[in-house]
Amino acid sequence: MPLYNGITLPGQPDLENIRRLDLSILPQTNRMSRVGVAVDVPYLQELSSEFGREMAGLQKDIASYIPPDALDRFATAAAEIEEAEGSVTINAASAEQIRVLLFDLLKVGQGKKLKTTSTGKVSTSRKNLEMVHDQHPVIPLIQQYRERQKLKTTYCDTLPQTAILHPRGPCCPICELAHVEPTRRLHTTWLTTRAITGRIQCKKPPLQTIPIRSDIGSRIRAAFIGSPGYKIVSVDFSQMEIRDLAHLAAARSMISVYLADGDIHQSTAMKAFGIADPAQVDKYKHRLPSKRVNFGIQNGTTEKGLYAQLVTDYWAASMPPPDWLTEDWCKQFIASWHAAYPEVQPYFETQYYRARRYGFVWDPWGRVRYIPQVRSSLFWKVSEGLREAQNFAVTASNAEQTKLAMAECEDEFDHLRSLSVRIEALLSIHDQIIAEVEEDYAAEVGEIVQHVFDHVMDDRETGERLWRTPIKSDCEILDRWHVKE
DNA sequence: CAGCACGGCGCG
DNA sequence: ACCGCGCCGTGCTG
Numbered sequence: 001m002p003l004y005n006g007i008t009l010p011g012q013p014d015l016e017n018i019r020r021l022d023l024s025i026l027p028q029t030n031r032m033s034r035v036g037v038a039v040d041v042p043y044l045q046e047l048s049s050e051f052g053r054e055m056a057g058l059q060k061d062i063a064s065y066i067p068p069d070a071l072d073r074f075a076t077a078a079a080e081i082e083e084a085e086g087s088v089t090i091n092a093a094s095a096e097q098i099r100v101l102l103f104d105l106l107k108v109g110q111g112k113k114l115k116t117t118s119t120g121k122v123s124t125s126r127k128n129l130e131m132v133h134d135q136h137p138v139i140p141l142i143q144q145y146r147e148r149q150k151l152k153t154t155y156c157d158t159l160p161q162t163a164i165l166h167p168r169g170p171c172c173p174i175c176e177l178a179h180v181e182p183t184r185r186l187h188t189t190w191l192t193t194r195a196i197t198g199r200i201q202c203k204k205p206p207l208q209t210i211p212i213r214s215d216i217g218s219r220i221r222a223a224f225i226g227s228p229g230y231k232i233v234s235v236d237f238s239q240m241e242i243r244d245l246a247h248l249a250a251a252r253s254m255i256s257v258y259l260a261d262g263d264i265h266q267s268t269a270m271k272a273f274g275i276a277d278p279a280q281v282d283k284y285k286h287r288l289p290s291k292r293v294n295f296g297i298q299n300g301t302t303e304k305g306l307y308a309q310l311v312t313d314y315w316a317a318s319m320p321p322p323d324w325l326t327e328d329w330c331k332q333f334i335a336s337w338h339a340a341y342p343e344v345q346p347y348f349e350t351q352y353y354r355a356r357r358y359g360f361v362w363d364p365w366g367r368v369r370y371i372p373q374v375r376s377s378l379f380w381k382v383s384e385g386l387r388e389a390q391n392f393a394v395t396a397s398n399a400e401q402t403k404l405a406m407a408e409c410e411d412e413f414d415h416l417r418s419l420s421v422r423i424e425a426l427l428s429i430h431d432q433i434i435a436e437v438e439e440d441y442a443a444e445v446g447e448i449v450q451h452v453f454d455h456v457m458d459d460r461e462t463g464e465r466l467w468r469t470p471i472k473s474d475c476e477i478l479d480r481w482h483v484k485e
Numbered sequence: 486c487a488g489c490a491c492g493g494c495g496c497g
Numbered sequence: 498a499c500c501g502c503g504c505c506g507t508g509c510t511g
Contacts, residue, residue: 093506095492117492125493150494153505197501199497206503209496217495241497299499309499383498391500398497399501430497430501 002460004408007365009466014366021365021400022193024407028425029190029200031410036185037207037426037436040223040480041160047219048156051148055092058145062101063090065138070105092145098124101138108135127308130315151211155220162186162205183227188427197392198367198399199430208429212482224481230422231442232478235449236432237401239264242294243469244397248364249347250468253340258469265291271340272333285322288313289330293337297344298394300387303331348390355389363396401456401471402431408452409433416445434481446475 002008007021066074066089074090074097090097102108103122109132117123126146129139163184188202195201202208210224211217226232237243242264246254257267266278269286281287292309293301301309307330314321338345354361355371362368369392373385406428413423413435423437423445437445453473457466465471476482 091507094508096507119491121492123492146493150505154495154503158505191502195501199501201502203503206495209494209503211495213496296499299501301499305499380498387498387500395497395501432497 001466003457003466004404004460007404009364010366011364012366013360013362013368015368017366018198021403022198025192025200025403025410025428028406028410029192029428032425032427033187033190035424035426036164036166036187038183038185038225038227039159039163040225041163041184044156044160044220044223047223048152051152051156055145055148055152058141058148059090059092062092062138062141062145065106065136066090066101067105073100073105092142093149095124098142102132102136102142106136106138108132108139127312130311133315134320147214147216151217151220154206154209155211159186159205159223160184183225195399196369197395198363198403199395200399200403200428202427207427210481218482221482222480226436226479229439230436231439232426232434232476232481233437233442233446233449234432234434234476234478234481235446235453235473236429237398237453238472238474240401240431240471241298241394241398243467243471244394244401245298245344247468248393248397249341249344251341251343251347255468258472261470261472265294268294268337268340272336284314284317284319285324289333290337293334297334297337299391301334303327303334306330306334351389351393352386355385361389361392363393363400365397365400367396367400369396398431402428402433405449405453405456406433408456409435409449412448412452416441416448421445442477446477449473450475 005020005024007024008014008017010017063074071089090101092098099122102124109122109128112131114128114131115123115125122128124142126143129143133139163186166182166185186205186207188207189204191201191203211220224232242254243258245251246258253267253271254264257264265287266281268290269275269281270278272290273281273286275281275286289306289310292306292313296306296309304327307325307327310325310330311321314325351361355374359372359374360368360370369388371385371389373381373388376382376385406425410425413425416423421438421441423435423441425433425435427434433449435445435449450473454471457471458464459466
């Protein structure tokens with residue numbers, strides 16, 4: 001049962017198979033490093049100053065809430081107080097100073113059970129700030145400052161520094177085109193055998209973490225552009241980790257949803273809440289918790305974790321968390337989830353057993369992860385190891401499938417280049433690949449890449465699908481990354 | 486000045 | 498006590 005390039009599914013530890021898989025992507029990662037990805041530097045610089053202006057205003061507003069008699073707790077030098085005269089006397093980027101302001105001076109969160117840091121102090125993490133969100137008007141200001149500070153320092157200010165100007169000429173195929181203006185490009189470093197799960201990572205710069213989840217953050221993603229005359233083609237697996245869990249656990253009702261091309265979150269909600277009429281499924285009360293558990297169950301979601309996640313979700317949707325949302329409710333819901341998919345917990349138990357019996361677990365391709373913590377005498381260390389064992393095959397399978405798709409896509413791109421089509425892979429982000437292609441061919445390339453994704457688990461000799469769920473991909477064709485026209 | 490631990494947070 | 502990563506600024510130390 002060979003997949004692409006003779007890679008197989010031995011279903012037991014097989015490092016030779018993994019070696020072939022890990023080597024097969026190197027032509028593409030090497031080429032991606034050399035070609036780089038174009039970035040709009042003036043746009044990022046403008047964004048940086050916009051964030052900088054907003055941060056200065058927010059910092060001043062935050063400082064205005066310092067009780068006048070406590071100004072000296074924030075001044076680094078006595079002179080600063082006098083000349084500052086009501087201007088910045090707090091560094092909003094300092095967790096220590098924010099902690100003093102909120103919890104010592106403003107007495108926020110008195111009755112609440114807030115999380116503490118590893119050193120025993122009350123944490124000012126986003127989760128804690130959400131818990132006390134409505135207790136003081138300064139808290140939203142801190143949240144807004146944090147978001148801008150993260151985006152500005154990590155992305156707006158850093159990316160332009162590492163962007164290299166490509167001259168015209170043979171430095172890379174994209175730049176050879178006479179009509180293409182020289183562009184500034186980022187050349188990240190790909191790490192292909194670093195993550196335990198088999199995922200590939202990149203660093204300097206960290207292009208796999210370009211923002212998208214918040215509206216303000218996705219403006220940074222728009223700085224990534226196709227060269228003039230080119231389109232960005234982005235293809236990703238649709239809900240692949242849930243499909244992988246369905247396959248690995250042989251979860252019958254989950255598999256049948258995918259066979260019918262149904263909506264897994266909707267279907268989960270109906271099963272777990274016992275709802276017969278699809279119209280009765282509420283987006284926030286039923287679908288949102290279902291979605292969170294569908295995505296989080298593989299990582300060992302607990303009632304506490306689910307509760308915290310949903311509180312964050314509600315605030316992100318500008319809604320206060322509803323009264324019925326409690327840790328106890330979350331516990332009940334997770335139990336209902338397992339009742340809806342009864343094969344999943346036994347599958348997890350099998351992974352726990354393997355971790356304990358052999359000291360390692362493996363994925364269907366033969367990648368191995370050692371779980372030495374199961375021999376620990378510390379309960380929490382053992383639990384940590386069991387969660388790693390639970391997660392491993394799902395995440396690793398997803399990584400192997402993406403690597404197979406990458407290697408096969410690069411063959412397709414080589415073929416296209418032999419026909420004088422200008423095309424380059426730019427990035428691979430865990431379950432997706434992003435390429436740059438002459439605009440006349442963008443739609444066709446999108447279809448080719450989607451075909452590779454959708455058939456990645458097909459036996460190359462028989463055409464039989466070697467996975468229990470169908471595989472589905474989504475495709476976007478863009479001028480700027482994740483900005484639709 | 487560089488190096489480090491910490492708290493915090495970006496993505497899948 | 499939710500998995501896997503990389504990286505920012507702060508605050509301290511040598």
